[in-house]
Amino acid sequence: MNDAAERKLALSHLWVAFIAFILACFMGEYQVLERSGFIPALESSTVYFASVSTHGVLMAFVLTFFFIMGFGYYTATTSLKVPVWNNKLAWTGFWISLLGTVMAAVPLLTGKASVLYTFYLPIQAHVSFYFGATLLVVGSWVWCVIMLVMFSQWKKANPKQPVPLAMFATAANALLWLWTSVGVAAEVLFQAIPLALGWIDSVDPGLSRTLFAWTLHPIVYFWLIPAYTAFYVFVPKQAGGFLFSDEIARGAFIVLAVFALPIGFHHLYMDPEQAKGWKLLHGIGTFVVAVPTLVTGFTVIASLEIAGRLRGGKGLFGWIGSLPWTNSMVLAVILALLMLILGGFGGIVNASYAMNAMIHNTAWVPGHFHLIFAGTTVIMYFAIAYYLWPLLVQKPLFSNSMALIQLWTWFIGMSILTTPWHVLGLLGQPRRISSVVYNTLLTLAWKPYELAMIFGGLILLGSACLFIYILAKTQLNPTTEEFTQQIEYAEPIHPVTALPEYLNDFKLWNRVIAVLMAISFGIPILQFFFMETFGSPAWGY
Amino acid sequence: MQIAAIIQKCHDLTGKCVDFLQDFCAQLRSVHVDHLERKWINISLLIIALLVAIITIDAFFHGVNPPSKVETIDSAKLHLSKEFAENNLGVQQDANGDIVIRMVAGRYSFFPKHIAVPAETKLTFRWVSMDVLHGVHIPMTNMSTMIVPGYVAEITTSFPTPGEYPVLCNEYCGLGHNHMWSNISVIAKEDWLAPSKLTANKEIKQ
Amino acid sequence: MDEEERQHILESSPVGTFALLAAVIGSMVIAWLFLYFGVFIPRGIIN
Numbered sequence: 001m002n003d004a005a006e007r008k009l010a011l012s013h014l015w016v017a018f019i020a021f022i023l024a025c026f027m028g029e030y031q032v033l034e035r036s037g038f039i040p041a042l043e044s045s046t047v048y049f050a051s052v053s054t055h056g057v058l059m060a061f062v063l064t065f066f067f068i069m070g071f072g073y074y075t076a077t078t079s080l081k082v083p084v085w086n087n088k089l090a091w092t093g094f095w096i097s098l099l100g101t102v103m104a105a106v107p108l109l110t111g112k113a114s115v116l117y118t119f120y121l122p123i124q125a126h127v128s129f130y131f132g133a134t135l136l137v138v139g140s141w142v143w144c145v146i147m148l149v150m151f152s153q154w155k156k157a158n159p160k161q162p163v164p165l166a167m168f169a170t171a172a173n174a175l176l177w178l179w180t181s182v183g184v185a186a187e188v189l190f191q192a193i194p195l196a197l198g199w200i201d202s203v204d205p206g207l208s209r210t211l212f213a214w215t216l217h218p219i220v221y222f223w224l225i226p227a228y229t230a231f232y233v234f235v236p237k238q239a240g241g242f243l244f245s246d247e248i249a250r251g252a253f254i255v256l257a258v259f260a261l262p263i264g265f266h267h268l269y270m271d272p273e274q275a276k277g278w279k280l281l282h283g284i285g286t287f288v289v290a291v292p293t294l295v296t297g298f299t300v301i302a303s304l305e306i307a308g309r310l311r312g313g314k315g316l317f318g319w320i321g322s323l324p325w326t327n328s329m330v331l332a333v334i335l336a337l338l339m340l341i342l343g344g345f346g347g348i349v350n351a352s353y354a355m356n357a358m359i360h361n362t363a364w365v366p367g368h369f370h371l372i373f374a375g376t377t378v379i380m381y382f383a384i385a386y387y388l389w390p391l392l393v394q395k396p397l398f399s400n401s402m403a404l405i406q407l408w409t410w411f412i413g414m415s416i417l418t419t420p421w422h423v424l425g426l427l428g429q430p431r432r433i434s435s436v437v438y439n440t441l442l443t444l445a446w447k448p449y450e451l452a453m454i455f456g457g458l459i460l461l462g463s464a465c466l467f468i469y470i471l472a473k474t475q476l477n478p479t480t481e482e483f484t485q486q487i488e489y490a491e492p493i494h495p496v497t498a499l500p501e502y503l504n505d506f507k508l509w510n511r512v513i514a515v516l517m518a519i520s521f522g523i524p525i526l527q528f529f530f531m532e533t534f535g536s537p538a539w540g541y
Numbered sequence: 542m543q544i545a546a547i548i549q550k551c552h553d554l555t556g557k558c559v560d561f562l563q564d565f566c567a568q569l570r571s572v573h574v575d576h577l578e579r580k581w582i583n584i585s586l587l588i589i590a591l592l593v594a595i596i597t598i599d600a601f602f603h604g605v606n607p608p609s610k611v612e613t614i615d616s617a618k619l620h621l622s623k624e625f626a627e628n629n630l631g632v633q634q635d636a637n638g639d640i641v642i643r644m645v646a647g648r649y650s651f652f653p654k655h656i657a658v659p660a661e662t663k664l665t666f667r668w669v670s671m672d673v674l675h676g677v678h679i680p681m682t683n684m685s686t687m688i689v690p691g692y693v694a695e696i697t698t699s700f701p702t703p704g705e706y707p708v709l710c711n712e713y714c715g716l717g718h719n720h721m722w723s724n725i726s727v728i729a730k731e732d733w734l735a736p737s738k739l740t741a742n743k744e745i746k747q
Numbered sequence: 748m749d750e751e752e753r754q755h756i757l758e759s760s761p762v763g764t765f766a767l768l769a770a771v772i773g774s775m776v777i778a779w780l781f782l783y784f785g786v787f788i789p790r791g792i793i794n
Contacts, residue, residue, distance in 0.1 A: 428680020500568030
């Protein structure tokens, strides 16, 4: 099948994602330097908070959405072996999202939207920031629709056949994102924009935080599922083996999609606008969603074990050494899993209801999400990029050894950056501060960790630049040699010929999600309309 | 008749649900799962259940909960409210001997700027915001809460160790966020003196 | 590696994985208990 159109679609999305990424990396290093106070000339809360807001939006929304969409289009077309449904619509979605990004970037970069990537009301940004964010999300909805249409069309054309695992995971992610984005969409459309335009005088910040919390947890699974997809559909074959269990993989994606949603209140544990019963309920749900990750860990590592043993590894752990560590996908998954252990542990601490008080809004929180997102998830985005780039540009990867160096340095830099960050949290440093000016002895204990973080950030910045360099050199290679490599999806040890319908479709799970969301968010949101609340007007910063 | 028809419908519906669940379980059982993976799933579920049990038991029987009293207040009219009028802020001991501390958060400090409380004693803090979203925590303690305009954030805790602690804002509230802090002295239980009603609003001098 | 050995590996249960993850989750439980009962609760019970 001539997939030139799909390759162009995927590449365009991926380049937007990675350009946003590298710009944001420079901002990140500036931030850690500025905050440490070691270079007084840099000190500026205006520039700092504009940087944090831009860095957050670029990393959390632009890098992710565009990567996920590009990866999704290429996965859909290659796993289902059909062209992307409605190519025109796909490009429309791309341009809508890109327009939204630029529209939000202007106020962000000019300091008119220093409201951080979480834009908590009643602090207000310039209205074009909210319009831009809205368009970015609307474009992503176009992608969701196309993914789900392709999913159902294939099912109709291939009745009773198991949907290829890569597409099943992508469709799960699309469904998840549609449900997830409702919260922030409601907040922006009914509160932030009307307030910014002066159509309403005040908003209830309790309601806005609740709506944002709807989105805030499942969005991280929207980011993570592509990484897990690569774990299941690329890694086993790259390691020289097979996927340990295709059915377990589907089960994991289903439980992730279902239980990522009704648990947002673990971001509101310290908030006064929700009662403890709801918080405890969401907390229990949060522990449940840890299970598919534990299962994914087992299934992926088991696949690696089989591969390692097939390559001659003996004994209880000999298979680890005999894995092809020089394959970038294999190296990436090993490093990703190491970061997932500590990042996941941090997540469990955060989820532990009242214990959240120990670390809430301290430096532990950004330490945690950099480790789990910038670490585990983004290192897999790199690995996917290294795997797909040759296929997309039809040229060999510029340098495999450089890719390995880049992955190692990302891991090392991330470890040096996030470990002190977690400690700073336990030592009481708040988050979102642009400098340390508290006249208290406690802050002296913080200094050595700040210094370590600057070095971690520098290593990461170098690694990020190397990543872009490798992709650019690959694409700019003037070679005209024919390129015949095809994408290779992993095969399961036991081929799947028949599947229970519940592992091959989302109709049932969609209903389960609806019921769980009604239970978890119904009354907590409705309460705001039945009790006497006092709104807040818009505030500047 | 009407009732008989309804009972019949319920009966049918229950039957359908049971059939559905049985079919669902049968289909899932047909999936082959390696015995070690099955063991792992069980271990994971057990450990999750253990941690949830510890948290839930502590919540129900030892009162270990995050601050969750849903109470609204008009943040724009604090100075007109009885409770958070300026001369009612700070540390007070009521007739029962319970200590309540009323604090206002506003750009960029916490008011009163310096308070003194006894160690190892149950303290109830009531925080309100006069403007935007704030968060507050006292390092090395569990005094941590969001302060959402429109709501009173009430949290009860005790401080184990006497000393001088900073009270820090931990949620972005504007360009001066990193300057937003105040002080709290935690005084050994036997040395702390309850402020009289008249001096409740004065700064406690060392 | 002959076909019989290959088949044996493909049919085997992942003992190394199990051992590794059992150790990991065991450490996590110990670390969690340490943080919960050793750091969080001593800092003062909240409600």
